[in-house]
Amino acid sequence: MTDPDRFTHTVARCLTHGTDARVDPVTDIVRRVLEEAPKAPGRAALEELNHTVTQGLHANNVQDAKVALVYGGATKIKGYVFEAPALPEIRGASALLEWVNDHRIAAIWRDHLGDDLGSSSIIYAGGGSFLAFAPAAKGAELASLIEQEFTRQTLTANSVAVAETFTLLELRYGCRPLDFWVEDFLREWRDPQMRAELEAYYHAPLPGSMAAQLDADDLRAALPGRTLNDADIEAACRFFNRKQFGELVTLLATMFNRRRDERAYAGKPRFIPLYPMLPWAERCDSSDVRPAEWGGTIAGEKRAYSEPSARKRYVGQLIKRDDERQTGWFRSTFAWRAPDDLRSRSWETRWEDFLSTKGGDTPYGRALKQYREIVPSGDLSEIGAASRPDRYIGMIYADGNNVGRLIATLSTPDDLRRTSEHLSYAATDAVFSALAHCLQPAEVRRERRRVVVHPFEILTIGGDDLLLIVPGDRAFDVAQRIAHTFEQSLAQRIPAPPGACASNAIHTRYAGETLFTIEPYTPSIGLSAGVVIAQESAPIFFLRDLVEELLKRAKKLARRHARQNYYGGAIDFVVLKSITMVTDSIEAFRAVAFDDDFPALTRSRRLTARPYTWHEFAGLLETTRALKRGNFPRSQLYRLRRIMETTPGVIASTMEYLYTRVRQNEQVRTMLMKHIESSWRSADMSQRSITPPWLPTSKNAYETIWSDLAEMYDMVPATLEECS
Numbered sequence: 001m002t003d004p005d006r007f008t009h010t011v012a013r014c015l016t017h018g019t020d021a022r023v024d025p026v027t028d029i030v031r032r033v034l035e036e037a038p039k040a041p042g043r044a045a046l047e048e049l050n051h052t053v054t055q056g057l058h059a060n061n062v063q064d065a066k067v068a069l070v071y072g073g074a075t076k077i078k079g080y081v082f083e084a085p086a087l088p089e090i091r092g093a094s095a096l097l098e099w100v101n102d103h104r105i106a107a108i109w110r111d112h113l114g115d116d117l118g119s120s121s122i123i124y125a126g127g128g129s130f131l132a133f134a135p136a137a138k139g140a141e142l143a144s145l146i147e148q149e150f151t152r153q154t155l156t157a158n159s160v161a162v163a164e165t166f167t168l169l170e171l172r173y174g175c176r177p178l179d180f181w182v183e184d185f186l187r188e189w190r191d192p193q194m195r196a197e198l199e200a201y202y203h204a205p206l207p208g209s210m211a212a213q214l215d216a217d218d219l220r221a222a223l224p225g226r227t228l229n230d231a232d233i234e235a236a237c238r239f240f241n242r243k244q245f246g247e248l249v250t251l252l253a254t255m256f257n258r259r260r261d262e263r264a265y266a267g268k269p270r271f272i273p274l275y276p277m278l279p280w281a282e283r284c285d286s287s288d289v290r291p292a293e294w295g296g297t298i299a300g301e302k303r304a305y306s307e308p309s310a311r312k313r314y315v316g317q318l319i320k321r322d323d324e325r326q327t328g329w330f331r332s333t334f335a336w337r338a339p340d341d342l343r344s345r346s347w348e349t350r351w352e353d354f355l356s357t358k359g360g361d362t363p364y365g366r367a368l369k370q371y372r373e374i375v376p377s378g379d380l381s382e383i384g385a386a387s388r389p390d391r392y393i394g395m396i397y398a399d400g401n402n403v404g405r406l407i408a409t410l411s412t413p414d415d416l417r418r419t420s421e422h423l424s425y426a427a428t429d430a431v432f433s434a435l436a437h438c439l440q441p442a443e444v445r446r447e448r449r450r451v452v453v454h455p456f457e458i459l460t461i462g463g464d465d466l467l468l469i470v471p472g473d474r475a476f477d478v479a480q481r482i483a484h485t486f487e488q489s490l491a492q493r494i495p496a497p498p499g500a501c502a503s504n505a506i507h508t509r510y511a512g513e514t515l516f517t518i519e520p521y522t523p524s525i526g527l528s529a530g531v532v533i534a535q536e537s538a539p540i541f542f543l544r545d546l547v548e549e550l551l552k553r554a555k556k557l558a559r560r561h562a563r564q565n566y567y568g569g570a571i572d573f574v575v576l577k578s579i580t581m582v583t584d585s586i587e588a589f590r591a592v593a594f595d596d597d598f599p600a601l602t603r604s605r606r607l608t609a610r611p612y613t614w615h616e617f618a619g620l621l622e623t624t625r626a627l628k629r630g631n632f633p634r635s636q637l638y639r640l641r642r643i644m645e646t647t648p649g650v651i652a653s654t655m656e657y658l659y660t661r662v663r664q665n666e667q668v669r670t671m672l673m674k675h676i677e678s679s680w681r682s683a684d685m686s687q688r689s690i691t692p693p694w695l696p697t698s699k700n701a702y703e704t705i706w707s708d709l710a711e712m713y714d715m716v717p718a719t720l721e722e723c724s
Contacts, residue, residue, distance in 0.1 A: 005031075006120055006414070007034070007120075007123075007133070007412070007413045007414055007417075008027060008030050008034055008035060009023070009027055009120070010117065010120045010121055010133055011030045011034070011067050011133060011168070011171065012026040012027040012029075012030045013117050013120075014067045014068070014121070014133050014134060014136070015030070015057070015062050015064075015065065015067060015135075016062060017113070017117070017135035017137075017138070018135065018137065019061060019062065020061065021060050021061040021062050022060065025056075025060050026057065026060050026062060029053055029056045029057060029060070029168075030168060032049075032052075032053070033049065033053055033168040033169065033171070033172050034168070034171060034172055034412065037049060037172055037173075039210060039214065039218070039240065040182075040214055040219060040221075040222045040236075040240050041173075041222060042182075042222040042223060042224060043181045043182075043183060045222075046169070046173070046177060046178065046181060047178065049169070050169050053065070053168055053169070064136050064137070065167060065168065066136040066165040066166060066167055067133055067134075067135070067136060067165065067166060067168075067171065068133070068134040068135065068136050068138065068139025068140075068142075068164065068165045068166075069131065069132070069133060069134075069139070069163065069164060069165075069166060069248060069252060070130075070131070070132050070133075070134050070139055070142050070143050070146070070161060070162070070163045071129070071130070071131050071161070071162055071163075071249070071252035071253065071255075071256055072129065072130060072143060072146055072147070072161030072162060072256060073101055073128045073129035073130055073159065073160070073161075073256075074097050074100075074101060074128050074150060074157055074158065074159045075158045075159060075160050075260050076158045077097065077128055077157075078544065080093055080097065080154070080156065080158070081093045081094050081097065081459070081460075082540060082541040082544055083286070083287050083309075084286040084287065084309060084312065085539055085540060085541065086286070086379070087316075087377075087378075087379045087457065087540070088299075088312075088313055088316035088317065088320070088378075088379070089286050089309060089312040089313050089316060090312075090316075090459065090540060091315075091316040091319060091320070091457065091459070092311070092312035092313055092314065092315035092316030092318075092319065093154075093312040093315075093316075094459045094460050095315050095316070095319050095342065095346060095347075096153060096154055096157075096311065096312065096315050096338075096342075097128070097154065097157060098128075098460065098462070099153075099339065099342050099345065100149060100150055100153050100157075101125060101126070101128055101129070101130060102125050102126055102345075103125075103339075103341070103345070104149050104153065105122070105125055105130050105132070105146055105149070106118070106119065106122050108142065108145050108146065108149060109122060109132060109134075109142070112138065112141075112142060112145075113134070113135070113138070121133040121134060123413050123416055123417050123420075124416065124420035124421075126420065126424050126462055126463050127424070127462030127463025127464070127465065128460075128462050128463075129463075130146075131249065131252070131416070133413075134163065136165045139163030139164070139165060140163050140267055142161075142163065143161035143162055143163040143267060144161070144267060144268055146161040147159050147161050147270060151273055154308065154311070155273060155307060155308040155311065156273050156275070156290075156308040158272060160256050160260045160270065161256075162252060162256050162259055162266045162267065163266075163267070164248075164251065164252060164255065164266075166248060170248065171245060171248070171413075172245070173243050173244070174242065174243035174244055174245070174246075174248065175247055175248065175251055177243060182222060182223065182236055182239050182240070183223065183226075185198070185202070185235070185239045186223075186232060186235060186236065186239075189235045198238075199238075201242065202235075202238040202239055202242045203238065203241070203242070203405070204234075204237070204238055204241070205237055205238065205241035205409065206405070206406065206409060206497055209241060209409050210240075210241075210244070210409075210411050211237050211238075211240045211241030211244075211409070212237065212241070214236075214237055214240060216228070216233050219233050219236045219237070223236070241409055242409070244409065244410065244411045244412075245410060245411060245412055245413060245415075245416065246407055246408040246409050246410045246411070246416070247408070249407060249408065249410075249416070250408050275289075275290040275291065275306060275308075276291075277289060277290060277291055278291060282295065282304050283304070284304060284305055284306040284309050285303050285304045285305065285309075286303075286305060286306070286309035286312070286313070287306060287308070287309050290306035290308065291306060292304035292305055292306055293305065293307050293310070293333070293334075294307075294310055294329070294330075294333045294334075298313065298329060299326075299378075300447075307334055307336075310333070310334060311330075311334075311336060311338075313330070314327060314330040314334075314338065315338050315342065317330075318338055318342060318343050319342070319343060319346040319347075319348065319376070320348075320375070320376045320378065321343070321348075321375060321376065347458040347461070348376045348454065350428075350432075351432060351435070351454065351458075354436070355368055355436065358432075359432060359433070359436040362433075362436035362437055363436070363437060363440060364435065364436040364437070364439055364440055364441070365436060367440045367441055368441060371441060371452045373451075373452065374452045374453065375451060375452070375453055375454070376453065376454055376457075377444075377453045377454060377455055377456070377457060378446060378453070380393055380457075380536040380540075381536050382442070382444045382446070382453050382455065383455050383456060383457060383469055383470065383471055383536070384471065384472065384535070384536035385442060385444045385455075386439075386442035386455035386471040386474075387471035387472040387473045387474070388473050388717075389472070389473070389714060391535055391536050391537075392471070392472025392473065392533055392534065392535060392536065392715070393469055393470070393471065393472050393475075393533070393534065393535075393536050393538075394469065394470050394471065394472045394473075394474065394475020394476075394478070394531060394532070394533045394715075395467070395468075395469050395475075395531070395532050395533075395534075395540075395543045395544070395547050396466070396467070396468050396469075396470065396475060396478060396479050396482070396529060396530075396531050396547070397465075397466075397467050397529065397530050397531075397547040397548060397550075397551050398465065398466050398467075398479070398482060398483070398486075398527050398528065398529035398530075398551070398569075399464060399465040399466075399527070399528060399529075399551060399555075400423065400463075400464030400465065400525050400526070400527055400528075401525060401526040401527070401528055401555060401558050401559075401562070401567065401569055402525070402526075402562070402567075403423065403463075403464045403525060406419065407419065419494065420463065422490060422493045422494060423463050423464045423490070424461075424462075424463055425489070426485075426486050426489040426490050426493070427461050427462075427463070427464060427465075427466050427486060428461050429485065429489060430481075430482045430483075430485035430486035430489065430527075431458065431461055431466055431468065431482055433481065433482075433485050434477075434478045434479075434481035434482040434485065435456055435470070435478065437481055438470075438474050438477045438478045438481055439456060439470065439471070439474055439478070440455075441453065441454065441455070442455040442471075455470070455471055456468060456469060456470045456471075457469040464525070466482070467544075472533045472534075472715055473714075473715050473716070473717060475533050475715070476531065476573070476617075476621055476712065476715065476716060477621070477717075479529050479531050479571060480515075480571075480614065480617060480618055480621065482527070483527045483529060483569055483571070483614045484515055484516060484519075484614065486527045487503075487521065487523040487525070487527055487568060487569065487614075488519070490523070490524055490525045491521040491522055491523055491524050492521075494524040494525060495524060496522040496523060496524040496567065497524070497565070497567070499565050500522050500523070500524070500565050500566070500567055501522070501564065501565050501566040502520045502521065502522045503516040503517065503520045503521055503522070503523065503568060503614075503615060504516065504517040504520035505520075505566075506561065506564065506566040506568075506613075506615075507683070507685055508613050508615050508616050508683070509609065509612075509616050509680060509681060509682065509683050509695060510615060510616045510618075510619030510620070510679060510680060510681075511678070511679050511681050512619050512622065512675075512678075512679040514615050514618035514619055514622065515618055516568075516614055516615040516618060517615065523566075523567045523568040523569075524567060525567065526558055526562075526567050526568040526569035526570075527569040528551060528554040528555045528557075528558050528569040528570050528571065529550075529551060529554060529569065529570075529571045529572075530546075530547040530548065530549070530550025530551035530552075530553070530554060530571070530572055530573070531547065531550065531571065531572075531573040531574075532546045532547045532550060532573065532574050532575075532576065533573070533574070533575045533576065533715050534575075534576040534579065535576070535579065537579075538576065538579050542579075546574065546576075546582060546586060549585060549586045549587070550572040550573060550586060550611075551572070553572045553586065553587075553598065553610075553611050554569070554570040554571050554572040554611045555570070556598075556599045556611075557570040557572075557599070557611045557612075557613065558570045558613075560599070561613065568613060568614060568615075569613075569614060570611045570612060570613050570614065571611060571612055571613075571614060571617050572586075572610050572611035572612075573610065573712070574586060574711075575711045575712055575714075575715055590608065593607075594606055594607040594608040594707060595607055596608050596610075598610070598611070601697055601701065602701075604701050604702070605649075605701055605702040605703065605704075606701070606702075606704075607644055607645060607703075607704060607706075607707045608703065608704070608705075608707050608708055609695065609703045609704060609705045609708060610708060619679060619680075620705060620708060620709070620712070621712075621716055622675070623675045623676065623679065623680075623705070623709060624709055624712055624713060624716040625716060625717070625718055625719065626671055626674075626675040627671070627675070627709065627713070628713075628716070628718040629671075629718055629719070630667060630668050630671035630672075631667075631668065632664070632668055632671070632672070636660055637706075637709065637713065638710055639660075640653070640656065640657055640660060640693075640706060641706055641707050641710045643656050644704060644706060644707070645707075650691050650694045650702050651691070653694070654692060654693075654694060657692060657693055658692075661673075676692055676693055677689075677692045677693075680692075680693070680695060680705060681695065682695050682696045682697065682698075683695070683697060683698065684696065684697065684698035693705060693706045
């Protein structure tokens with residue numbers, strides 16, 4: 001059965017579920033709508049198709065000609081996962097949520113619809129959300145069961161699931177096509193007061209999409225008797241771009257958000273778990289808001305846990321491969337048991353499967369053969385021990401650009417399923433590949449003995465987003481490798497829009513060669529990332545807030561480059577030598593410390609050039625390594641940064657830089673001229689960079705990479721060989 005046939009057959013079985021109607025004739029009717037119907041029909045053709053389909057279904061004893069779509073997932077994930085400050089509980093919370101979303105939902109479908117229909121009905125489940133078909137009479141019931149399942153397994157995680165029924169015509173042409181079609185749209189479009197509202201909903205088709213491939217003849221055939229000018233044709237493309245299966249997903253997402261905010265909307269009232277904290281009860285050490293139900297010693301430390309927190313710790317221990325003796329504290333107190341397959345689906349297990357196959361010839365895979373036993377890291381201190389300087393960790397949070405808009409314009413359920421699979425595979429493969437090339441197993445001391453650990457923690461890889469913790473001095477190289485592998489992989493699977501720029505064709509501030517120009521590709525979906533490096537003792541929830549803000553700043557730069565038809569991602573980062581460096585937000589800190597007003601860029605100068613495109617960031621890493629290899633005095637690096645901070649304008653600091661350069665030996669002078677003055681330039685092609693290390697911007701202002709070099713200097717290995 002081909003993939004389109006899979007969902008055609010699934011829809012037919014949902015229509016005939018609970019009836020004595022035969023599936024095969026109904027499948028032919030469904031195929032006529034979902035696979036064979038024209039891309040841009042006129043109203044007459046649409047009404048004729050609806051009449052034919054309705055008669056055909058009635059003739060086959062299908063009276064309720066609707067199918068349910070169920071959409072949902074966990075909400076307030078950050079509050080659940082990062083409720084506890086300790087890595088074992090965070091690990092367990094993340095794994096438990098992922099297991100419920102990715103596997104328990106499919107099990108619910110199989111239990112209520114049978115193995116065959118239940119398995120084929122899932123369009124996608126991953127990244128904290130899911131979408132599935134269901135018989136019309138079962139949709140609301142299954143949505144309610146999903147919310148109950150999240151509560152049953154996690155006790156405190158919030159979740160939302162919504163269901164709505166749609167006709168066959170809506171599965172192909174979006175919401176209520178018979179009530180509002182292209183003729184109605186063009187009439188409203190000509191009203192200037194309505195156009196702004198319509199533009200916000202009916203956005204222009206992405207290059208290469210189905211609607212963008214419609215020609216003028218197709219649209220004139222859909223609107224017989226009308227004279228269409230170029231503006232009408234462009235507007236009609238907007239309409240057909242929106243009126244597809246993706247519009248139903250947008251509707252369900254809107255219902256999801258409203259039910260999250262209004263607990264009684266779209267179904268039975270949604271009840272939120274509450275554990276009242278009584279005055280005489282002992283507080284849970286993990287959450288600090290619930291009464292403890294168990295107290296004792298785990299891994300040498302005295303702890304008191306409520307059951308929701310205890311489940312997190314228990315699951316975290318299972319993933320870490322603790323034996324029954326070490327998990328006996330939970331099994332002797334609580335009745336709940338983790339599923340048998342949870343440990344086999346952990347990231348550590350999948351990581352080792354990767355090393356035994358595709359990653360066997362990587363630096364990590366070769367190093368792994370030297371050890372008899374290797375275990376997951378126990379806590380952040382073991383990850384920080386693998387860093388040089390030690391006791392530093394790096395948190396990487398990355399997310400795909402404009403994935404939501406792409407999903408909203410997909411034509412069929414199969415397009416949505418394939419895109420979801422491409423994103424999930426690209427993200428997982430990129431993370432594993434980067435870890436295998438940039439890390440090695442680390443020896444650490446644990447309970448008075450030496451053990452070998454995997455020096456990283458994958459908190460989540462879901463769909464197009466990922467969150468992981470690695471040794472501090474490896475974070476930059478891991479992030480860069482993830483981005484290159486992810487974008488290159490998707491460029492091969494999802495075609496880039498026509499006219500898109502390749503990674504070696506876009507004008508950036510770095511003029512040298514990097515991995516992104518040596519191995520060029522034309523990105524179709526970019527990956528943007530935030531990276532924060534801090535001491536291992538820094539609170540994880542605090543780092544999570546910072547890295548999320550850094551990601552948002554990086555995405556702003558990526559959107560700016562998208563207007564130049566370059567769809568790659570960007571990165572922003574911060575290195576915290578002290579936890580008190582940033583007490584508010586990245587934006588507030590940089591406004592004071594660096595005179596930074598990104599993205600407005602209205603000030604006369606700013607002491608940073610962040611965020612960077614990936615090519616620029618690779619150039620920044622190479623520049624840092626060049627300073628290290630060339631033995632550029634670190635004292636001069638910090639002295640020049642201080643002069644830039646304290647001296648107004650750019651002339652005085654430029655003269656000081658040039659004076660410092662000529663005082664160095666010939667090797668250092670050559671290195672500075674090559675890697676600072678020749679490699680870095682203005683982002684505006686019309687401006688010349690004549691005041692190193694300042695770069696003129698497009699608004700007669702200046703920015704510099706010097707502070708960024710000084711900040712990241714200690715966290716970049718001198719050579720790529722050191723990194724791998």
